[in-house]
Amino acid sequence: MSTCLPCALDDADDEAVVYRDRAWACEVSDGYEVPGWFVLRLRRHTEGWTGPTAAELAEFGPLAQRLSAAIQQATGAPRVYFMSFGENYRHFHFLVIARDPALQPDRRGAAILSLLPDHRDLAASLAVAAKVRTALTA
């Protein structure tokens, strides 16, 4: 078993997958299954902004734009956050979060991460993932 969570997502169940192509993938991730939270990642293991190739980076912009639009369409989120720390998992990836319109102001921005311990709900996360998948293919 891989100790790299983003690498291990290549084995995610189909219902957790929002998007996949040759290079990129977006899934509901074990441990981060808050409804509207996803991991966008390069499928191959590479680290930091120096890791991706120019071709991979050229694909990233349009994909991030499509994904953000699909998440907004599927969830009604006024903002879609893209967070990348490279701290716990050095693998090049983003935590992509639909910010709920009703979220209290003191939980917006990076403070949204404080929702993780009490808001994990796999079934609800997979339901949101299905809606985003549909929006991506529309």
Ligand SMILES: [Zn+2]
């Ligand atoms: Zn990895």
